[in-house]
Amino acid sequence: MTKEIRAGFATEVAFAGGHRRNRAILIVAAVSKLISGLTGSEDALTLNRFPRTIQAHHVQQHHIFCATERGIRAPAMKSALNKAQNASKSVNKTPRKKIAFKTKSGTFFLGDVAAAIKSKALKKMRGKVQLIVTSPPFPLNKKKSYGNHSGKEYLKWFVSLAPLFAKMLKPNGSIVIEIGNAWTPGRPVQSLLPLEALMGFLRHKKAGLRLCQEFICYNPSRLPSPAAWVTTKRIRAVDSYTHIWWMAKTDYPKANNRRVLRPYSKSMEALLKRQKFNAGQRPSEHKISENGFLKNCGGSISHNFFEIDPLDPKRERRLPNAFSLSNTSSNDFFSRACKKKNIIPHPARMPMGLAAFFIQFLTGRDDYVLDPFAGTNTTGYAAQRLGRKWLAIDNDKKYARQARIRFGDPKLKRARKNKSG
Numbered sequence: 001m002t003k004e005i006r007a008g009f010a011t012e013v014a015f016a017g018g019h020r021r022n023r024a025i026l027i028v029a030a031v032s033k034l035i036s037g038l039t040g041s042e043d044a045l046t047l048n049r050f051p052r053t054i055q056a057h058h059v060q061q062h063h064i065f066c067a068t069e070r071g072i073r074a075p076a077m078k079s080a081l082n083k084a085q086n087a088s089k090s091v092n093k094t095p096r097k098k099i100a101f102k103t104k105s106g107t108f109f110l111g112d113v114a115a116a117i118k119s120k121a122l123k124k125m126r127g128k129v130q131l132i133v134t135s136p137p138f139p140l141n142k143k144k145s146y147g148n149h150s151g152k153e154y155l156k157w158f159v160s161l162a163p164l165f166a167k168m169l170k171p172n173g174s175i176v177i178e179i180g181n182a183w184t185p186g187r188p189v190q191s192l193l194p195l196e197a198l199m200g201f202l203r204h205k206k207a208g209l210r211l212c213q214e215f216i217c218y219n220p221s222r223l224p225s226p227a228a229w230v231t232t233k234r235i236r237a238v239d240s241y242t243h244i245w246w247m248a249k250t251d252y253p254k255a256n257n258r259r260v261l262r263p264y265s266k267s268m269e270a271l272l273k274r275q276k277f278n279a280g281q282r283p284s285e286h287k288i289s290e291n292g293f294l295k296n297c298g299g300s301i302s303h304n305f306f307e308i309d310p311l312d313p314k315r316e317r318r319l320p321n322a323f324s325l326s327n328t329s330s331n332d333f334f335s336r337a338c339k340k341k342n343i344i345p346h347p348a349r350m351p352m353g354l355a356a357f358f359i360q361f362l363t364g365r366d367d368y369v370l371d372p373f374a375g376t377n378t379t380g381y382a383a384q385r386l387g388r389k390w391l392a393i394d395n396d397k398k399y400a401r402q403a404r405i406r407f408g409d410p411k412l413k414r415a416r417k418n419k420s421g
Contacts, residue, residue, distance in 0.1 A: 106389055133175075
């Protein structure tokens with residue numbers, strides 16, 4: 001026999017700053033037609049619907065009552081109570097949009113890096129990321145438009161990220177972090193903060209990391225800084241390089257330097273052609289065998305020193321250590337598209353060649369690459385062009401919109417065709 005039941009909540013709301021006597025009882029919702037049927041037993045109540053109008057914050061349930069023609073037993077009241085609580089949670093926890101956009105190869109998440117990594121969506125990716133490569137906000141003395149911390153605040157914040165990043169990695173995964181230098185405010189003295197941050201990150205007990213290798217990235221196009229000591233008083237040299245630390249949870253992370261070989265120099269090509277060179281002991285006391293350099297390996301092994309632009313414009317470029325792309329380039333698709341739309345791009349974009357080098361060096365096809373400070377998502381773009389999957393995080397909607405522009409590049413379509421072929 002079908003019966004209609006009416007139920008409601010009495011909820012208690014504590015107003016901010018008020019005392020117990022100022023609390024008020026707020027009736028949030030009245031429920032009608034909750035039951036579709038009583039099938040033979042008053043205890044077998046089924047609530048088909050529940051009101052989704054509970055939108056007050058800090059609401060605490062006081063009691064729930066149900067009334068029928070005969071009354072309801074305790075099990076039915078408990079069932080109604082549980083469904084009421086679930087309905088309340090589902091409404092109060094409705095999140096704002098967390099995904100900026102997706103492609104076939106990746107997803108761009110909006111939000112604070114720590115909160116995003118702890119979110120339900122990215123928790124599913126724990127232990128599945130092969131490479132985290134990123135350039136976090138540098139510990140600068142002045143606030144920048146893209147956001148940055150300073151001093152002890154920066155150190156504490158940066159070090160706290162280590163265990164979060166480590167949890168995302170596969171057992172043989174890697175973390176690559178690029179970070180610039182900092183100077184003591186008002187003094188011509190270089191700060192140890194960047195090195196302290198990297199050391200603290202590396203030594204975090206819950207992360208279990210070790211330093212696989214340090215790289216240096218030199219940018220000859222960088223503007224003279226710090227200006228007060230370099231261009232005004234002329235007592236310091238231009239600060240023109242950044243640190244790059246490659247870290248992992250094992251001594252033997254996935255890596256293959258055969259994937260990032262440099263083209264041979266003209267002299268080496270000539271040596272391979274004539275199959276003869278000056279063997280024997282060198283001034284360094286190293287002994288070179290007669291056949292030591294006669295095998296063609298497809299290129300020379302890359303060094304741990306990068307230059308974004310060649311030191312000498314007339315000198316032969318030998319990629320990947322001499323990147324053909326730099327932040328001063330205005331010929332790439334992204335820069336042209338931003339100019340056309342009157343958009344000012346992110347001022348501190350990671351060089352494309354830098355991201356591509358480590359993606360090729362430390363990952364294989366279809367591996368996941370994560371950039372937790374994505375900005376305009378240079379890393380994701382490079383990963384997709386190289387046949388990898390990507391994840392990106394940034395808390396600035398403006399840069400997320402700029403990042404979407406990258407994926408209209410015709411080169412990505414050609415990359416997909418080449419992959420399918």
